[in-house]
Amino acid sequence: MTSTRVLPKRLTCVNRTETLERLERQALSTEGLLLAIVGPQGVGKTTLGVELAHRVKHDYDVCLHYPVYASMPGRAVTAGRIAEFFLRRLGLPEQEIPADEMERFLVLGELLDDRRVLVVLDDVRDAPQIGPLLEHVPADTVILTSRNRMPSLDSSLFETLELGMFDEHSAGLLVREIIRDRPAVDEDLVRRLHRWSGGLPLALSLVAGRLRHPDVTPADLELLLVDPPEKDVAGARAVESMFETLDVESARDCATLALIPGSHFDPAAAAAALGVDQAAARAVLRTLRDANLLLPPDDNRFRFHDMIRRFAVDRALALLTGDEREAVIRRVVEHRWRYLVALDKSISDRPAPVPAGAWYSSIDRAFTGPDAARDAFGEFDREWRNLLATADEARKLPRIEISRLFPLGLWFFAFQTARHDEIIDAYDAVLAVAEDPLLRWQLLRDKAASCLGLRQDALVDECIREAAALNYRPGMQSLYDWYGNALEARGDYAGALLQFERSRAAIGDIDQTQQERASALLDMHIGRVLAKQHRAREAEPLLRRAYEFFAGRASESVNQARSGAWLGTVVANPDDARTRLSEALSVFLEFGMVAQAQETCQWLADVAASAGREDEAERYRQQVQDLAARLHRPRRN
Known part of the structure; x- marks a missing residue:
């Protein structure tokens, strides 16, 4: 190296x-x-x-x-x-x-x-x-x-x-350092700048950057500094001075980009917001970056400093009409909805949400190849807060179909990564206004699964009953599946197996292209319950059959790992068990599936201990504790 x-x-x-x-x-x-x-x-x-x-x-x-x-x-x-x-x-x-x-x-x-x-x-x-x-x-x-x-x-x-705020002397050093190629700044201006900024170095830097502009003199700041603002708005005053260096078109562009929901955006989202192609969007991003209004890009993602964004959003109210602002949000919502669908299709071959079938059939996967699911999970994680924020904005728009579909694209990733609580509100908001029976069925089925993840048994039962009452025959097989999963979680293994058998009997009612996958899922579910009942000889062939089905499909990495982990608990050969569990653990950790990773680490600890590898067993036990702390630590918004 x-x-x-x-x-x-x-x-x-x-x-x-x-x-x-x-x-x-x-x-x-x-x-x-x-x-x-x-x-x-x-x-x-x-x-x-x-x-x-x-x-x-x-x-x-x-x-x-x-x-x-x-x-x-x-x-x-x-x-x-x-x-x-x-x-x-x-x-x-x-x-x-x-x-x-x-x-x-x-x-x-x-x-x-x-x-x-x-x-x-x-x-x-x-x-x-x-x-x-x-x-x-x-x-x-x-x-x-x-x-x-x-x-x-x-x-x-x-x-x-x-670190604390700058005193007046330090403020003067910073301002003079930034504008050292300009005439000297007198002490009175430094004193007023310090009072105005509260000694916050960022606010001082922003206003000094404005002062450095060749067409600006200290006298141009007089009106700005007449009445010192409160300390918490000093930065906003500095941002205002920076905006004055922009021409009208660039100021409109900046205000437009500030309307994009979420914490950051890539050139594609910027292009959607601006209504231009990506080449033109990149030119705008360079202009704003050169003006220090955007932070340096990270992984081709741009973001505003919080102070600048708040000011730019306010400026959007003055520079853009209400119709223009709504058009910006509509373009971004549709862009991110299409990307959400492309990501969702990349992480699983699950059936498309019924009400969104036309969208799913017309949009290509975001990633292909053997690492498609891994890449898509990583991108989902990076964009998750942006997608949630976009779903919130979509609901505020009148007469837009996507606003009611958006949660459906979020569900699978949220379920696999135990983010159930983060999407329940979005589902409830759409359920409150949804009248279409197919949309209501899909929302209720998904919500039942999320409530299962939250261990809210009464809500699971309520959602499944209401969904079943809609008499959507092709959906009954999935409802049997999820009710079986719910009974399994409650320890009612006999009831779970009964529901899974009902599900298998209903496979003929679903789309023929999904029947083989549905059968493989049932093999995994039934094999898992049998494993929990210590019926390893019955469980192993079912889990092996499920594993082999999912292993041949790049977008089924999650189900391959799930079936592989349970197969590792029932195979007789300890080396085989260790290999299968280790492979599954790698997927769970990489995809952020903390609960599954924790469970798998415990199994690996048991396998190591039974083989006399106590150091290895202790390492996995420690990892179980680390994952438990991570699992119960709230995600930062």
Whole structure:
């Protein structure tokens, strides 16, 4: 492995001189430095962390940086994903990057062994988010930034540096550094800028950037600074000054993009919002990025700083008519609905939701090939909050069919990744107004499954009864399936098997193209219940038949893993069991199926213990505990 030093561009860093010099000395020492920089939004955490890393990078063989962006709504980066990114950065071929998170840490540790390593993780949520990475990957210096204090790091030899607002002297240094090629800024203006901004470095940087424009003089800011705003709106005043540098068309573009639901958007979503092709959208994105109104893209996704977005949304009210704003949302809703369908088709060969059949038949999969399901699950995870936000916006639009269909595309991914509670409200909102019997049937069936995931037995029964009362004959087979799953979850195995047999008898009523898959699902369900009843000899052929069916289909990775895991619990050969369970665990971890991963780790621990591999068993037991904590930790919005 060659030396790798990749860090983001330096930002304007002033003041904090003594602190930086002390930290620099420590990072250059043989002991290195473990540092957590914490403080509110816009106080300069990233600026300080990146500056420190650049000052000491010459002393390190490897410098690795990852923008965690945990404070971004819907951003759920795991330590395993960071390790995967670092392995790519270090040049490891894609096919050699392990699917299992623990194996990624081990491989990364081997690559970095005997190297002097600096790691920068920007905008971390909390210690558990990056704990596994820090535990297994050797790094001499680690620089973290976070909006939250992380007390558990204190016991791990981390120094916590809490940043505060700039005083008047520091404000003057920052403003003069940004506009050093312009005439001197007098002390009175610095004093007023400091009072106006509350000492928030971000607000000072934004307004100084405005002042740096060649057509602007300090006198142009007089009206802006007549009445100091409250501290919490200082940034908004700074953003307003930046907007003044835009021509009318660019200002309209910026306001339009701010209307896109969710936390970030790619060029395709931008093109939909603007009503242009992607080439034109990219040109707009470059213009706004050059004006510092968009943050640097991450994985080809753009986002506004929170302050800028709030201002731009307000500006949209003035620059765009009500009809224009509605047209923007309609275009984005349809674009994201089409993408949602394409993703949903990529992660499973399940029957298309009945009311959305025409959409599903006319839209191609987003991903194809052997890794289609994995790639689609990853994209679903990255776009999840955007899709939920778009579903909310769609419901506000009058006379749009997609608003009632949107939850149907979200359901399968939500079910597999145990996000049941995140879509129930969307289902209830549509059920409250849906009159079409087929739409109501699909909504009720899906809601029953989500309520099963939430262990709300009474609601499961209510939804299934109401769906059955609609007399949609092709749907009865699925209702028998889900009621069987519900009875199984309650421990009524005899009742579950009865429902599954009824389901098998009704297979002839469903679309012929789905009959073989429905039969394979029933093999898995019945085999699973038999396994729970310790009837391994009866369960094994059913589970094996289901596994072989799903193994031949790239978009059925989830069901292949589910059937494979249960097959691993009933096969007689312990090596075969270990292999099947390990394969399933890799899929569950990669696809974010935490509950299934936890259960599979426990089975692997039992297999290892029975074979006398106690160290391996203990490692899996620890992973069970780690997954339990992850399972019960609320997702950050």
